Amino acid sequence: MSLTLDDLRVRTLGDCEYDSPFAEMLSTKRTSPHYVAEDDRVLVDDTVSVLLSHGVPIDRVPSFETAGPRKKIYFDPARTTVGIVTCGGLCPGLNDVIRGIVQELTEHYHVKRILGFRNGYQGLSKDSRHTTMELSLDRVRDINNAGGTILGSSRGAQDPEEMVDTLLIHEIDVLFVIGGDGSMRGATALTEVIDARKLDIAVVGVPKTIDNDLPYTDQSFGFQTAFARATDFIQSVFIESQAAENGVGIVKLMGRHSGFIACYAALSVNDADFVLIPEVPFGLEGDDGLLCRVERHLREHGQVVLVVAEGAGQHLLEASETKDKSGNAKLGDIGLFLKERITTKLSEVGLEPTVRYLDPSYAIRSVPANAYDSVYCVRLAHAAVHAGMAGRTQTVVVRWRRRFVHVPMALITGHRNEIDPDGDLWMSVLEATGQPANIGR
Numbered sequence: 442m443s444l445t446l447d448d449l450r451v452r453t454l455g456d457c458e459y460d461s462p463f464a465e466m467l468s469t470k471r472t473s474p475h476y477v478a479e480d481d482r483v484l485v486d487d488t489v490s491v492l493l494s495h496g497v498p499i500d501r502v503p504s505f506e507t508a509g510p511r512k513k514i515y516f517d518p519a520r521t522t523v524g525i526v527t528c529g530g531l532c533p534g535l536n537d538v539i540r541g542i543v544q545e546l547t548e549h550y551h552v553k554r555i556l557g558f559r560n561g562y563q564g565l566s567k568d569s570r571h572t573t574m575e576l577s578l579d580r581v582r583d584i585n586n587a588g589g590t591i592l593g594s595s596r597g598a599q600d601p602e603e604m605v606d607t608l609l610i611h612e613i614d615v616l617f618v619i620g621g622d623g624s625m626r627g628a629t630a631l632t633e634v635i636d637a638r639k640l641d642i643a644v645v646g647v648p649k650t651i652d653n654d655l656p657y658t659d660q661s662f663g664f665q666t667a668f669a670r671a672t673d674f675i676q677s678v679f680i681e682s683q684a685a686e687n688g689v690g691i692v693k694l695m696g697r698h699s700g701f702i703a704c705y706a707a708l709s710v711n712d713a714d715f716v717l718i719p720e721v722p723f724g725l726e727g728d729d730g731l732l733c734r735v736e737r738h739l740r741e742h743g744q745v746v747l748v749v750a751e752g753a754g755q756h757l758l759e760a761s762e763t764k765d766k767s768g769n770a771k772l773g774d775i776g777l778f779l780k781e782r783i784t785t786k787l788s789e790v791g792l793e794p795t796v797r798y799l800d801p802s803y804a805i806r807s808v809p810a811n812a813y814d815s816v817y818c819v820r821l822a823h824a825a826v827h828a829g830m831a832g833r834t835q836t837v838v839v840r841w842r843r844r845f846v847h848v849p850m851a852l853i854t855g856h857r858n859e860i861d862p863d864g865d866l867w868m869s870v871l872e873a874t875g876q877p878a879n880i881g882r
């Protein structure tokens with residue numbers, strides 16, 4: 442997709458007239474390999490060929506506004522009230538982000554009132570708008586030691602007009618939405634109502650997804666923790682299948698539309714023989730199909746390990762029209778399906794398998810963030826606070842090519858981050874597993 446500078450323009454509520462608490466520290470700072478000055482920008486692309494293909498001077502090629510503290514800010518901290526909400530599925534690090542936002546607002550900006558809305562957008566609805574949580578430093582002190590979110594989360598639509606009424610009742614000036622693509626669509630709907638009513642409320646997003654399926658973000662927070670946890674389950678089925686006669690290990694991992702968790706966990710353990718992801722369709726039948734390939738592998742090596750993303754091979758299952766409360770398609774169970782088909786096939790050819798099947802499901806996303814993700818979360822939280830206090834709105838903060846930047850919300854919801862079957866990640870998976878590029882297709 443070809444972007445223009447206009448697509449990348451971040452919205453702001455107005456001129457920044459208040460001195461930022463960081464003004465003095467920033468006065469001597471210049472762009473360096475480790476810092477981007479607020480009037481500098483970060484390139485979207487990073488290869489010579491793509492940069493040249495734009496055919497415009499370097500200051501016209503697509504670039505992001507840098508994140509970080511500003512010398513001047515839009516909101517007067519002494520008169521600012523902040524809201525925080527976490528929506529959608531859980532992800533390691535949600536509590537770290539909440540805590541980081543509260544710490545930054547309290548300790549540096551001296552914002553006095555921070556409210557957490559309970560249970561996702563539901564907490565902004567008319568019915569539950571009074572069940573807020575005051576977020577003080579004491580309240581968030583050790584919340585990062587636990588998984589989940591102290592605010593709770595939910596799926597399901599709420600009326601944006603009602604939600605904005607709730608923001609007004611609580612006199613919210615800046616709302617931080619920590620959530621995925623659905624949440625960012627919801628946040629966009631909020632900003633549309635805010636605009637229509639000519640209100641002065643900023644909405645800033647911190648993208649969350651263990652599936653790593655949001656674009657313009659290197660890797661989403663919590664993803665590393667989630668795939669690290671997933672490796673435990675691959676190791677388990679590897680050991681089980683190694684010890685059994687004709688051992689087959691199958692692990693199904695989360696990943697509705699994108700197979701990042703499956704690929705990274707499989708590469709980390711480096712013991713998987715087949716990795717199946719939504720982005721690369723496969724067939725079961727025929728000499729080249731998965732079933733025969735599994736059989737041959739088993740005959741040759743005595744064991745076989747498959748890692749399958751939950752969204753893989755959906756074309757092989759009966760189509761379902763079912764959706765969850767947020768409108769996300771409910772998928773068929775590819776893990777159980779493969780377990781049955783592989784068991785039947787191997788039994789038919791006289792290999793009487795011992796099949797070990799694990800579906801760790803929520804076990805990989807309900808854990809606390811690891812040290813790496815915790816660092817990432819706190820830095821995203823800081824960037825979000827700076828963006829909000831500077832009056833950025835309809836904007837998310839992300840890390841892109843190791844720099845923290847501002848991205849318009851519309852870009853984050855515009856398409857999905859998926860594994861490119863022609864890209865180098867999938868090539869690494871093919872190299873590590875030895876599986877062919879096409880299975881039964």
Ligand SMILES: Nc1ncnc2c1ncn2[C@@H]1O[C@H](COP(=O)(O)OP(=O)(O)O)[C@@H](O)[C@H]1O
Nearest residue numbers: 529530596597598620621622623624626627767
């Ligand atoms: N198109 C949309 N417009 C408004 N709100 C939405 C939209 N899509 C999802 N939402 C709301 O955002 C919240 C989170 O969405 P969901 O898809 O469950 O999780 P995620 O944000 O992780 O993708 C839910 O309350 C859902 O109703």
Ligand SMILES: O=P(O)(O)OC[C@H]1O[C@](O)(COP(=O)(O)O)[C@@H](O)[C@@H]1O
Nearest residue numbers: 529530621650651652695696697765
């Ligand atoms: O919590 P639920 O509704 O069971 O959702 C499970 C889904 O949540 C996910 O973790 C993704 O969640 P999000 O849509 O919140 O990013 C998927 O991997 C999984 O399919």
Ligand SMILES: [Mg+2]
Nearest residue numbers: 529621622623
């Ligand atoms: Mg989603």
